[in-house]
Amino acid sequence: MAELSLAISDLHAYYGDSHILHGVTLDVPAGEVVTIVGRNGAGKTTTLRSIMGMIEKRTGSINISGRNVIASPPEKIARLGVAYVPEERGIYATLDVTENLLLPRKVNDSGMSIEDIYKLFPNLEMRKKSQGTKLSGGEQQMLAIGRVLRTGASLFLLDEPTEGLAPVIVQQIGKAIELMKSQGHTILLVEQNFRFAAKITDRHYVMERGRIIDMIPRAEVEKRASQIQQYLGI
Amino acid sequence: MSTQVLFGQLLVGLINGSFYALMALGFAVIFGLLGIINIAQGTFYMIGAFGGWMLLNYFGLGYWWGIVIAPIIAGITGMALEKTLISRMYKLDHIYGLLLTYGLMMFIMGMFIYFFQTAPRPYPVPPELSGGYNLGFMFLPKYRAWVVLVSVVFCFGTWYVIERTPVGRNLRAATENPMLTRAFGINVPALLTFGFGVGVALAGLAGVLAGPITSVSPIMGGDLVIVVFAIVVVGGMQSILGAVVTGLSLGLLEGLTKVLYAPAANMVIFVIMFIVLLVKPAGLFGQEK
Numbered sequence: 264m265a266e267l268s269l270a271i272s273d274l275h276a277y278y279g280d281s282h283i284l285h286g287v288t289l290d291v292p293a294g295e296v297v298t299i300v301g302r303n304g305a306g307k308t309t310t311l312r313s314i315m316g317m318i319e320k321r322t323g324s325i326n327i328s329g330r331n332v333i334a335s336p337p338e339k340i341a342r343l344g345v346a347y348v349p350e351e352r353g354i355y356a357t358l359d360v361t362e363n364l365l366l367p368r369k370v371n372d373s374g375m376s377i378e379d380i381y382k383l384f385p386n387l388e389m390r391k392k393s394q395g396t397k398l399s400g401g402e403q404q405m406l407a408i409g410r411v412l413r414t415g416a417s418l419f420l421l422d423e424p425t426e427g428l429a430p431v432i433v434q435q436i437g438k439a440i441e442l443m444k445s446q447g448h449t450i451l452l453v454e455q456n457f458r459f460a461a462k463i464t465d466r467h468y469v470m471e472r473g474r475i476i477d478m479i480p481r482a483e484v485e486k487r488a489s490q491i492q493q494y495l496g497i
Numbered sequence: 498m499s500t501q502v503l504f505g506q507l508l509v510g511l512i513n514g515s516f517y518a519l520m521a522l523g524f525a526v527i528f529g530l531l532g533i534i535n536i537a538q539g540t541f542y543m544i545g546a547f548g549g550w551m552l553l554n555y556f557g558l559g560y561w562w563g564i565v566i567a568p569i570i571a572g573i574t575g576m577a578l579e580k581t582l583i584s585r586m587y588k589l590d591h592i593y594g595l596l597l598t599y600g601l602m603m604f605i606m607g608m609f610i611y612f613f614q615t616a617p618r619p620y621p622v623p624p625e626l627s628g629g630y631n632l633g634f635m636f637l638p639k640y641r642a643w644v645v646l647v648s649v650v651f652c653f654g655t656w657y658v659i660e661r662t663p664v665g666r667n668l669r670a671a672t673e674n675p676m677l678t679r680a681f682g683i684n685v686p687a688l689l690t691f692g693f694g695v696g697v698a699l700a701g702l703a704g705v706l707a708g709p710i711t712s713v714s715p716i717m718g719g720d721l722v723i724v725v726f727a728i729v730v731v732g733g734m735q736s737i738l739g740a741v742v743t744g745l746s747l748g749l750l751e752g753l754t755k756v757l758y759a760p761a762a763n764m765v766i767f768v769i770m771f772i773v774l775l776v777k778p779a780g781l782f783g784q785e786k
Binding site: 315316317336337338340341342347349353355356357358362365366367368370414 | 663666667669670672673674676677678679680681682683684685686
């Protein structure tokens with residue numbers, strides 16, 4: 264399956280009456296890792312949810328390898344090969360670990376096997392019969408990522424995968440994301456941990472109040488370090 | 498009192514409990530998955546019974562055809578109603594679903610009364626299941642044993658499908674987090690239609706099973722739905738296990754009350770509901786939120 268690319272232009276999204284995204288435009292070329300940075304409430308999560316079709320009121324265009332999905336329901340978008348790891352992890356309490364892993368529908372046979380996923384995250388195998396929400400935060404994040412590696416998806420939307428995790432677990436998550444990248448997959452990452460993101464990111468978009476206000480390619484990250492710190496309010 | 502009377506009433510209780518369990522199970526599946534309080538559950542019970550009766554009287558298809566086809570008819574009717582009407586209620590408060598299904602019940606029942614009047618119509622026990630066994634302490638009619646057997650098999654089967662199969666995995670995920678489940682490529686709207694169809698088909702099955710015992714009439718499901726609603730509240734609104742266990746045991750309790758103090762038999766289930774609501778508002782098998 265060819266790697267997917269993503270091109271968003273003039274995306275507006277609303278929760279009820281509140282207007283959250285005000286014309287977001289960004290590009291994620293096939294096989295690249297693109298990170299959206301910005302403060303809390305800037306609209307990063309809403310951008311990912313809009314791409315996934317999970318926000319009902321949205322306008323503009325979202326092109327996945329040339330196909331406009333602005334009006335498509337989430338299940339159609341997922342079946343194009345888009346996989347989503349939500350910020351709250353979205354582990355199901357009524358499913359055990361194996362069932363959580365098996366839930367996302369396969370889009371093709373190029374994904375990892377359950378055995379390979381357990382090899383990548385040995386913690387999960389030890390707890391495969393446990394109820395999903397009985398896992399620790401780190402294990403839940405491994406499960407959320409492991410779950411989408413099986414489907415054969417090639418565009419990954421990852422929302423703060425390292426948030427609130429111990430450094431040793433962040434390393435494991437980092438390994439999984441590097442594995443995705445090395446397989447040539449396209450990744451759109453939302454991440455507060457800039458040092459973590461900078462290592463793998465090809466370009467950074469800076470988001471503020473529902474708009475993209477800057478784009479920083481990998482090569483300029485060092486040169487513009489102080490500006491980035493300002494953007495993030497560190 | 499003689500053991501004949503005691504066991505006779507307990508058997509009646511067990512039969513009623515079997516109908517309660519099937520109806521409550523369908524009710525719980527629908528409420529868990531769709532958030533719809535399906536007051537029309539009794540109507541699908543009636544549609545199931547009438548389906549069997551019509552197949553016999555208009556098409557000459559006997560009981561064994563009826564018990565397969567009539568629940569499917571009820572299920573397809575339900576799926577059509579879900580697609581066209583009930584699916585519009587999902588974003589609204591539970592009360593709107595309740596009102597809509599109440600209206601559907603009145604409408605469908607009214608249509609049947611108009612065409613068939615309320616007089617009960619006989620639906621015979623199939624010859625293979627007539628007669629019974631003398632167990633010594635009581636006489637067990639074959640048909641009644643069959644009703645209990647079918648009910649137990651379908652209750653267990655439904656539980657198995659939901660807890661142990663990929664379809665059930667998707668259903669549970671869709672119940673817990675519908676939007677995220679869609680983002681995993683699962684067609685949740687289609688699953689909801691299917692779930693509603695299965696839920697009302699269980700009521701339809703109870704209706705065909707009841708036909709030979711209670712006869713067939715447009716008003717047959719009306720009272721039953723009130724009792725079933727109480728049972729589901731006692732068991733815990735979304736609990737599959739709660740619906741089955743509570744359905745069977747409250748049916749038995751009702752039968753036992755008939756022996757001990759007959760006037761209380763009609764209200765014992767509601768007294769239990771009252772107590773459970775005071776002590777454990779989420780129901781015996783429900784999860785407190």
